[in-house]
Amino acid sequence: MPFEELLAEDGRVEPRDEMPDAYRRTLVRQIAQHAHSEIIGMQPEGNWISRAPSLRRKAILMAKVQDEAGHGLYLYAAAETLGVDREDLLDQLHTGRQKYSSIFNYPTLTWADVGAIGWLVDGAAIVNQVPLCRCSYGPYARAMVRVCKEESFHQRQGFEILHTLSHGTPAQKAMAQDAVDRYWWPSLMMFGPPDDDSPNSAQSMAWGIKRFSNDDLRQRFVDMTVPQAEILGLTLPDPEIRWNEERGHYDFGTVDFTELFEVIKGNGPCNAERMAHRVKAHEDGAWVREAASAYASKRSSEAVA
Amino acid sequence: MTSADYVLGLADDALVSAQRMGWWISRAPQLEEDLALANIGLDQLGQARSLLSYAGTMLDRTEDDLAYLRDDREFRNVWLVERPQTDFGVTMARLLLFSAWQRELYAALVTSSDATLAGIAGKAVKEVAYHLDHASQWVIRLGDGTDESHSRMQAALDAEWPYLDELFEGAPELRPAVLARIEQVVAEATLAVPEVAPVVGGGRHGLHTEHLGYLLAEMQHLHRSHPGATW
Amino acid sequence: MRDWPLWEVFVRSRRGLSHVHVGSLHAPDAEMALRNARDVYTRRQEGVSIWVLPSAEIVASDPGERDAFFEPAADKVYRHPTFYDVPEGVEHL
Ligand SMILES: [Fe+2]
Ligand SMILES: [Fe+2]
Numbered sequence: 001m002p003f004e005e006l007l008a009e010d011g012r013v014e015p016r017d018e019m020p021d022a023y024r025r026t027l028v029r030q031i032a033q034h035a036h037s038e039i040i041g042m043q044p045e046g047n048w049i050s051r052a053p054s055l056r057r058k059a060i061l062m063a064k065v066q067d068e069a070g071h072g073l074y075l076y077a078a079a080e081t082l083g084v085d086r087e088d089l090l091d092q093l094h095t096g097r098q099k100y101s102s103i104f105n106y107p108t109l110t111w112a113d114v115g116a117i118g119w120l121v122d123g124a125a126i127v128n129q130v131p132l133c134r135c136s137y138g139p140y141a142r143a144m145v146r147v148c149k150e151e152s153f154h155q156r157q158g159f160e161i162l163h164t165l166s167h168g169t170p171a172q173k174a175m176a177q178d179a180v181d182r183y184w185w186p187s188l189m190m191f192g193p194p195d196d197d198s199p200n201s202a203q204s205m206a207w208g209i210k211r212f213s214n215d216d217l218r219q220r221f222v223d224m225t226v227p228q229a230e231i232l233g234l235t236l237p238d239p240e241i242r243w244n245e246e247r248g249h250y251d252f253g254t255v256d257f258t259e260l261f262e263v264i265k266g267n268g269p270c271n272a273e274r275m276a277h278r279v280k281a282h283e284d285g286a287w288v289r290e291a292a293s294a295y296a297s298k299r300s301s302e303a304v305a
Numbered sequence: 306m307t308s309a310d311y312v313l314g315l316a317d318d319a320l321v322s323a324q325r326m327g328w329w330i331s332r333a334p335q336l337e338e339d340l341a342l343a344n345i346g347l348d349q350l351g352q353a354r355s356l357l358s359y360a361g362t363m364l365d366r367t368e369d370d371l372a373y374l375r376d377d378r379e380f381r382n383v384w385l386v387e388r389p390q391t392d393f394g395v396t397m398a399r400l401l402l403f404s405a406w407q408r409e410l411y412a413a414l415v416t417s418s419d420a421t422l423a424g425i426a427g428k429a430v431k432e433v434a435y436h437l438d439h440a441s442q443w444v445i446r447l448g449d450g451t452d453e454s455h456s457r458m459q460a461a462l463d464a465e466w467p468y469l470d471e472l473f474e475g476a477p478e479l480r481p482a483v484l485a486r487i488e489q490v491v492a493e494a495t496l497a498v499p500e501v502a503p504v505v506g507g508g509r510h511g512l513h514t515e516h517l518g519y520l521l522a523e524m525q526h527l528h529r530s531h532p533g534a535t536w
Numbered sequence: 537m538r539d540w541p542l543w544e545v546f547v548r549s550r551r552g553l554s555h556v557h558v559g560s561l562h563a564p565d566a567e568m569a570l571r572n573a574r575d576v577y578t579r580r581q582e583g584v585s586i587w588v589l590p591s592a593e594i595v596a597s598d599p600g601e602r603d604a605f606f607e608p609a610a611d612k613v614y615r616h617p618t619f620y621d622v623p624e625g626v627e628h629l
Contacts, residue, residue, distance in 0.1 A: 042330065049328075050523050051527050052527075053527045053531075053534075056354075056536075058350060066339070067579075070576055073337065080542060086562060111527055165536075171534075281332040289334055292565070294454075295445070340575045341575040
């Protein structure tokens, strides 16, 4: 079935189907960027594994950061069905030719940041990712189904951390509020620029890669989050948030995208550290990867001989 | 009757090991290995929590009290697990020695007359069998991989070997089986069994290397900064 | 230096069910592929048995020949039980 017909019927495109080059390129770029975000996203939270304040929290956090490695892995595999190699994608990440989500260029300064990331960052990611489970490209959609199943635990554990802190000592509550103050606006930026300013969105919607606009998803996230903040007993740092009866949505203030663009350009607080950490891990591991390949080829030539 | 000190020794081995293993998550040589090392760290942390909770029933303290509020002189882990490790070969050499020993130990404890300990051992013995397998796979590949990996793996093994002896303190009967297993892997890896003198460790009596203090400072700092808080 | 080869992973979620394709991963050889599959794809008790095979070894039908491959089965309605009228009152058929 030709590509256009398939899309018109809301069918799924599978790896060996014919597809326009631009569709393939867009998917590779988006899936790779998504995969990069998952693995760079291990760092800010990984930063607290050694210092988690209880053994229960330490176990949860290790499992969570491990899940993010798994998400990266599933997504690289989805990208590879389009004819690219993971090694090449990693190379593009390491040389700065492909991006990852800017949210991970913010530092985790206190334990409460681990809570704020789970609640807000994973929460925003879920809002972005749930529609991707119905993405027109089969392998990407299937990877997202697996990812989304795992994500709900991430958001809950973040919420639980903040809930415990905000019902704890005054110092703990202040820690929680400070984290939410710092992570709220960057979380809203995770949905990308406003619709009028998002040139590629229309094409992605037509291709069934994207199902909702940036602004729609951002609104959905705000609507979901505001009542949860009330239950947490924490305030969101936006005096303009109020329920709009007419729209049936919460109104909220204008996101300052100049900051987002600065961070994307590489001027965020942690861009350099995140890249250096990632590149060092990859380079330090080269001898291990080579050794395993060498061992495998010795064994297979023995088997042939 | 098992002594709390004995249980703390096993608990601290697992806890300190898990603390070191957690460092690898986001730093492994390959994405698949990030997941594998995290699984091992999570198993070790789980063992530590069960054992600390059990010790806690004898001492009337919680697992977190014991993990976060003891000083290094009160920790009972062996030196093998507490030293820094940022080289994958070292981590695999150490895991080979540690899990080979744990495997024999827990297999023996499964039939302990202490039902709680036997229960913990029954779960742990399956976990450490997997750790031992993982370490063996890697030691063999690194030993019999490239020239570079061969010499790095040999150096790693040489560096960890002196700390093997301390594991047998109080249970020398485990030594033959543990050594047989390790030596079999070392041979398959085309490596040499190190001929180095053992270090006289004192971990079981609360005498540690200088490294443990730093590890605990990092691990305990937040918990101790908010006395009495819940997390 | 190229990455390790790609492997496809199939997991039997419980006894009595077939192995189902769950995803792929990179591994230097078959033994490590199996272990990696355990660590990546069964962290939440998703399986009781795993198969791995090199992705390069899979022989797949060509989507361009889909019509020739699968159309001919479309008109064999008599292969399906709902094709047949069963008189009222007949049970266990
Ligand atoms: Fe994720
Ligand atoms: Fe997540």
